Amino acid sequence: MENEYRPHTLKMSKMTEETPDVYTIEMDSKNEGRAGQFYMLSVPGVGEAPISVASGFGRNLIFTIRDVGSVTSKLKNLQFVGIRGPYGTGWPWKEYDEVIGVAGGIGIPPIRSLLEEMMDSGRQQDLEVMYGARTPSDLVYKKDFGDWTKSINLQITVDRANAEWNGNVGFVPALLRKAHLSRMAAVFVIGPPLMMINTVKEALKLGYREDRIFISLERRMECGIGVCGHCNIGEHYVCESGPIINYSRVRNDKELFL
Amino acid sequence: MESAFVAISSDFQVYGAVERDGDVIFDRVAGFDQVSEERSRYAPKEFLMKRNENVLILNVESKKAVFGIKSCDLKGFYLMDKQIFGKDPFYTQKREKTLFANFVCSEPCNGGFCSSFGGPVLDQYDLQILREGEKFHVMVSEKYDRYFREFKKETGTFYVDFSNRFNSKLEPLPVEGIEKRIKWNSELWKEYASACISCGACNFECPTCYCFDLYDDGNERKKEWDSCILSGFTSSSAGNIRKGLDERLRQRFYHKFVYFKKSKDTYLCTGCNRCVEDCPVGIDIKEVITYDYNGE
Amino acid sequence: MSVLTVCPYCGTGCQMVIPTQTPGERVIGYSKSPVNEGKLCLKGYSGLSYNFSKERLKYPLIKRNGEFVRVSWEAALTETSNRLKKIIREYGPDSVAFQSSAKCTNEENYLMQKIARVIGTNNIDHCARSCHSPTAMGLITTLGAGAATGSINSLDDSKTYFVIGSNTTEQHPIIGTKIIKGSKKGKNLIVADPRKTQLAEIASIHLQFNPGTDVALLNSIMHVILEGNLEDTKFIEERTEGFRALRQELAKYSPEIVEGITGIEPGKLREAAKIIAKEKPTSILYAMGITQHVHGTENVMSISNLALLTGNLGVRGSGIFPLRGQNNVQGSSDMGALSEWYPGYIPVNSDSVKRFEILWKRSLPTKTGLTLSEMFDAAVDGSLKAIYIMGENPLVTEAAISDVEKGIENLELLIVQDIFMTLTAGLADIVLPATTSLEKEGTFTNTERRIQKVNVIYDSPGEAMPDWWILNEIGKRVGGLESYDTPRSIFEEIRKAIPNYSGATYENIYPTGKQWPINKENPDGTEILHTKSFPIGKGKLVPIPYRPPVEVTDAKYDFIMTTGRNYFHFHSGTMSRRADVLERESPEPYVEINTEDAKRIGVRDSQKITIESRHGSIETNVRTTEKIPAGIVFVPFHFDESRVNRLVGKTLDPLSKIPEFKVVAVRLVV
């Protein structure tokens, strides 16, 4: 049997600072993960962290990472990154005619990956993206926005504006009202717990179907392969049955959101 | 028996339950007659997952045979298999290369409640040994059959009768349906939390608990037994889903009686009573089963 | 094989069984142990990983031009002894000092103090100074023995537990579980603690008193007892002296007056006092909440007053239980690794020192030596030139750290013998790699005076050697000592040196240990002390007037800070912070602040905050909790990245010289 725990090493080709505490790293290899899936990235001597793929399948492998602790603060300074995966489930966009991706804060990378995948299959017209951050300076991928708006309906909002900002102000769930796609669209939600709760509520209120809402769950993850026991929510291990999971499957779980 | 033991010894490193200074532990043994019939102090799951091991290098393991493990512990390993066999390479390799010879109890042990989960005669085993006076009844799996060609095989209802006899001596607990009776907001969890000191014994000594922690130590990445009673078990960058000790104690019982039942259609407990014996404050999983949740 | 040994963490001294031939480093509690009856706490189960850490020291190191260089043992030992000898030659024996360790065995502590004294100095001390020196001082004065009077097992027979200044379930978890189980069975539990500890939550009565007002609280409890004639007159008459003077003093402490000091409502206090006196036997358990004060010794004597007054000594279930911090604080104190005592608590300036002059065939120093903190002062003023530290990390654990830093800087020679490159070791001239207690043989004496055998389980990494071996080599070279070839041979000498240990042998203390005194009269050891009389004849009741703590709040420093341990870590964290499960549970320094206080000053959980005292300042993270009363903050001292002892001043208890770790006026700066 293969040693699933042993990471292989990838060369990092580029590092971009997105915001004061968020950066994007690009590997010198192709992404074998689907949008929504994640890899375990490691810093030798420090540890591992689950990080979602931020680029489309088959493109250069990209991750966008927020510096919150020991591993995430050190990844950006590496030349070679330890990596294993991809793990978990992806966004099931192929099963739906229309998709609305809703991302809050550092939830945006898997939606970026989704966008690239759908573009690469020529289905950008079936996708709308709603993205919110706390302030304009917390927005990542600013340089890509121009490109994206050419092909999709991209709505962006911030909780608190500053002098330069002339876009939407307010919380992400409210953006859902600006969607043009039908109420039969699948809604893919990812972000901080409170944002997800409110987005799901809003989507249901607006008449989107519960069994077409997919959420991405964040749990402490260590193995990524359903054996270490850290990531359970009820009978599911999020690293296997998630992180992308149909809302109707878990809606009654009392430990769904923090 | 001794001859089969010798034959096994030539192919395997042999271990057995033995008494040392009054505690039954596992150790190397040189003869079948050295193996204790007493239930060991702990479920010897370190044969399958070491308390602490480097996961960056997957060494080829030697073949090991462990005599004197009790049915409740072995059954625990079959339950663990359902979650991790074939996925964790370290566990899987050791599981394949370890022969467990389980001793079937003829009398209920102190505190054990295995009859609630079927009793000591297992239908999955490598080598199941039932002693009747000087006589040994042996059931052996195909994989190890070659060591027991000479043995006369028991036929008829011997084992079933034995099992029924045993189970009638040890009244099973009303475990059936516990996944529906158990209550999320029960007072029990708070009561337990006021006493529990988060020692982890109930997880470390359990034959079914498989959870572990991964961490780096220098140039090694280590896997170490973990405990869901601890708050760091679930702390993540998004927060902690189980901040309260009562919530964590509940997780343990819910995993055993609700979640595992839902995902694998069986309870994750074998009635070995280890978690009760080693809990320094006397928290008793049997109470979780028998408690009157409706009466709260 | 399986090996029986003793947990390396707290003073409870749980016995553990470690199978050595099976894979995977299994640890279980020893079921036959009267101490832990097969149970362990998380530190026992998951805390031993430090032993296998990649960061263990493996080779002797000498600093050359600011860098450590690996050298051979011969080179390290020769350099150590030559430099020590040179300093002694030039400046006299009192220019060197030794810091022993409550983490090391009795044999090692005995050997280190012997080396110091044979060289000609009583400059030998260890961390007992910072935890239980008031216990030794206080209880030796009042009862004649500075140790727990009963056994952990005897707590099963208590009807009432009075726990003061001890967060037992976190600091001595297995002893804590006795109390939890007792209380769940309906026994009385009275907890006096400023924080709402786990025991306080389940207590019959929680006296949440102001830090530093212990004497007032205890005096007031005794006042109520006398008021209601609940004292044990027979016991007082037959077994104590000094009652009249005590009564006079206590008269002043009516609960109504004392409420203004302690903040305890009189009704509650009365109820507690009645239970303590009436529902006998009552056991009194205390820890650093009592001792780490400028009035530490007085606090201890007040506890002793209470036990004597209520006749709660000498029978199972009664007694005084100072809960020892380190696994071997009792032993290292018994061994005389303290600047004012030779082994067996023989005062350095008494005639009885002759015993050791005969035993060691030398004339010995009789001048009291320097205590831990005095050593660093003496280094600052230049009179002390060399310190030899075994297994301690004063740069984290000592009060007034900046003085420690200055002191160390000023030394000509700093030798550190340790298992890891601690902050202190980093500053050393010579570092000697030692083995852990899982890699060596010897004995530990736990908090209930039980002498227990420690055994070799694992191989040591690299060239690390047992502390006793290293000391033996140094002793030979510097002190001209005869050579000991095994820990057993050192123990044989301890039996001669300390009458209370005379009956113990490596054979008869196996497997479950024996409690001292163990001698001809008590060949099986002694579970309960003072059953018929006290070693000093009658127990002394000592009137103790209440004096307020030295550190008080004012407009600027408006919070009282207390310091201590949490469940997951141990002292400077050298061991526990290398056990990943423990480190994960408590990865970063923090200050506990009452939820309301936090709201008032506008801080959130996890927010960075600066704590300033009159002595220094540190940065740490906020943790809000309802378990701590308003106006008080708690900071654990395990974290070398944020050393709380920078904030602790140098006010010492004049009797035992313990610094006041428990009451420091601070302010919080957002």
Ligand SMILES: Cc1cc2nc3c(=O)[nH]c(=O)nc-3n(C[C@H](O)[C@H](O)[C@H](O)COP(=O)(O)OP(=O)(O)OC[C@H]3O[C@@H](n4cnc5c(N)ncnc54)[C@H](O)[C@@H]3O)c2cc1C
């Ligand atoms: C499926 C999944 C996908 C993720 N994708 C991204 C992403 O694309 N970009 C991004 O910036 N972040 C992502 N995260 C979050 C990221 O994994 C954590 O921020 C990271 O593990 C923190 O590691 P650290 O060592 O830097 O922090 P630490 O110093 O270890 O701790 C900081 C905080 O992170 C928590 N934490 C530690 N280990 C884990 C763990 N294994 N899993 C979860 N939380 C942990 C700690 O409890 C603590 O609260 C994702 C998480 C999950 C579960």
Ligand code: SF4
């Ligand atoms: S939960 Fe307790 S009784 Fe059940 S298998 Fe585990 S240790 Fe045994």
Ligand code: SF4
């Ligand atoms: S009970 Fe807890 S430790 Fe045991 S397997 Fe379940 S989650 Fe893991």
Ligand code: SF4
């Ligand atoms: S064994 Fe008991 S005290 Fe220890 S963690 Fe489990 S429930 Fe808590």
Ligand code: FES
């Ligand atoms: S991360 Fe290990 S089980 Fe999910």
